[in-house]
Amino acid sequence: MGFTHFLLLSTLSLGISVQAQSCSRPVGRPNMQLKGDDILKDSFPDGSTATFECATGYRSDGGSGTVTCTAGQWSLLELSCTKKNCGSAGDVTNGEVSYPEGSLYGAKLTVKCNDGYMPVGGSKNIFCRDNGWEGRLPSCEVTxxxxxxxxxxxxxxxxxxxxxxxxxxxxxxxxxxxxxxxxxxxxxxxxxxxxxxxxxxxKVNCEEPEIKNGVWVQGARPPYGHKATVTLQCDDGFVMEGKATQICQINSSWSPGLPTCKTIPTTPKTTTTTTPTTTTTTTTTTTTTTATTTTTTTSVKKPTDKEGPSGDAKNNNGWWALILIPIAIGSVAIGLYQYNKKKKSNLKGYPERVPPEDVQLS
Structure with missing residues (x-):
């Protein structure tokens, strides 16, 4: 009897202990929050209640927001919350109000005035808030x-x-x-x-379009105003890099930019010089030697350049011929003169021949 009584009391005590267990702070859905002083509590005793309300920008769609702590468990939360709808913000004369983001909480509206009108006054940005549209619509006035x-x-x-x-x-x-x-x-x-x-x-005034080794050939003359056009040309022996035609721009500069005149490049020239053959003869051997030399030179030919070495050699040969021929003729004449003189002197030692007298025949 005593043991049975003890077991019954223990069971009742355990049941009372379980039923008296407290609850931690309840957690609602993302669009709701605890109401009043309940938001400050961390623990709720068994049998107590907590109340939820919709968060800012949301409204209740029905259902109770109160839950009860029973043996450490909260009852089911029935509250349902949805975003608030601000609806229409009104109309604007000579303009249009549009809602590109809708009219629910957090959305932004725009006001566009008709052609020839511009917004005056009002708020620059108008948003849907908890209590409706926040801000004042502008008016559209003549631009x-x-x-x-x-x-x-x-x-x-x-x-x-x-x-x-x-x-x-x-x-x-x-x-x-x-x-x-x-x-x-x-x-x-x-x-x-x-x-x-x-x-x-x-005031547009381009400078004289002077280029080294080049000249002006046609076009405008100074002063060079806006859009004045000139044509340039390089001297003989030079080639142009850039555009020949230049136009004076609004900033008093030539466009596309003054050209330059560069010396005309020449291709390499190959010269071959042949040394005449010489023969040397002795009592024992005869040696014949021929030498040929090839050189490559690069030069820039100018209008005033004279002929090269080959032309000079030919001219020298002509001068030698003009000198040697008269000398040879003179030598021959002197030789003939000496010969005739010597011949006459040899004839002086012999008597003159007298033709024989006629003999009279008896």
């Missing part, structure tokens, strides 16, 4: 552009003090001897600014 500043050495038309309307055009021109650098016409654009940027007036 105008403020008058541009004047330009040096030029002007634009028409000139007016009040703003220019959308798509109004201005035309620029420069004073005498100045050139317009940029677009002559600008237009009041949809963002309230003239486009493209206003031009400016510059």
């Amino acid at each position: 105008t552009c403020s008058p541009p500043p004047p330009i040096s050495n030029g002007k634009f038309i028409p000139v007016q003090e009040e703003p220019y309307n959308y798509r109004h055009s201005l035309i620029y021109s420069c004073d005498r001897d100045y050139t317009l650098n940029g677009t002559s016409t600008i237009v009041c654009s949809e963002n309230g600014q003239f486009a493209p940027s206003p031009p400016n007036c510059v």
